[in-house]
Amino acid sequence: MSLSFKNVASDRVKTCFRVAYERFPELQENSVYLQQLPLRGYTMRAQPVINTSFFFRKRREYRIQMSDHLEIAQYIKPDELPDNVLIGWFAHELGHIVDYQRRTVLSMIKFILGYILLPTFRSGSERRADLFALKNGFGKELMATKLYILEQSPLPDKYKDRIKKYYMSPDELELLLLNKDPERILF
Numbered sequence: 001m002s003l004s005f006k007n008v009a010s011d012r013v014k015t016c017f018r019v020a021y022e023r024f025p026e027l028q029e030n031s032v033y034l035q036q037l038p039l040r041g042y043t044m045r046a047q048p049v050i051n052t053s054f055f056f057r058k059r060r061e062y063r064i065q066m067s068d069h070l071e072i073a074q075y076i077k078p079d080e081l082p083d084n085v086l087i088g089w090f091a092h093e094l095g096h097i098v099d100y101q102r103r104t105v106l107s108m109i110k111f112i113l114g115y116i117l118l119p120t121f122r123s124g125s126e127r128r129a130d131l132f133a134l135k136n137g138f139g140k141e142l143m144a145t146k147l148y149i150l151e152q153s154p155l156p157d158k159y160k161d162r163i164k165k166y167y168m169s170p171d172e173l174e175l176l177l178l179n180k181d182p183e184r185i186l187f
C-alpha cells in the first residue's frame with residue numbers, strides 16, 4: 001500500500017481518507033495520493049498521474065485532488081464535514097480510480113475525450129464510481145454524502161442542479177441498497 005498526502009493539513013481528513021482507501025482491496029497495489037489545492041470549478045476530482053508509469057496498468061499512479069479555492073471553500077470546507085460524509089465522498093472518488101484501473105492506455109484516452117465531449121458519458125462515469133464504492137460496502141456513506149450535499153450544504157442551486165444532472169440520485173441509491181446486489185447492476 002502506498003498512500004500519501006500533499007498539502008493536506010487536517011489530520012481528520014487524512015484519517016477519513018485512509019479509512020476509505022483501506023476498504024478498496026483492488027487499489028492497494030497502486031500508489032494514490034490526496035492533494036489539497038485551489039482548483040477552480042471542481043470540489044474534488046480523481047485522475048491518473050501522467051508519467052511513465054501511466055503506460056503500465058499495474059504501476060499506474062493516481063491522485064485525488066480536493067479544492068480549497070475560495071469559490072468552493074466558501075460553501076464546503078472538507079475539514080468541517082461529518083466523518084461519514086467525507087468518507088462517502090472519498091469512496092466515490094476512489095470508485096473512479098477503480099474504473100480507471102481497469103482501462104488500458106487507449107481506453108483511458110477515450111475516456112478522457114468522452115468525459116470532455118459527451119454529457120451522457122459523464123453521467124455514466126459518475127454512476128460507475130458510485131457502484132464501485134457501493135460494491136465495497138460504502139452504501140450508507142454514499143447516501144450521507146448525497147443527502148448532505150443536496151439538502152444540508154449551502155451550495156448555490158447552480159451547483160446542486162449540476163449534481164442532480166450528472167450524479168445518481170439518493171432515491172436511486174436507496175433502491176440499489178434495498179436490492180443489495182451491486183454486482184448484478186455493474187456488469
Ligand SMILES: [Zn+2]
Pocket residue numbers: 092093096125126129
Ligand atoms: Zn465523480
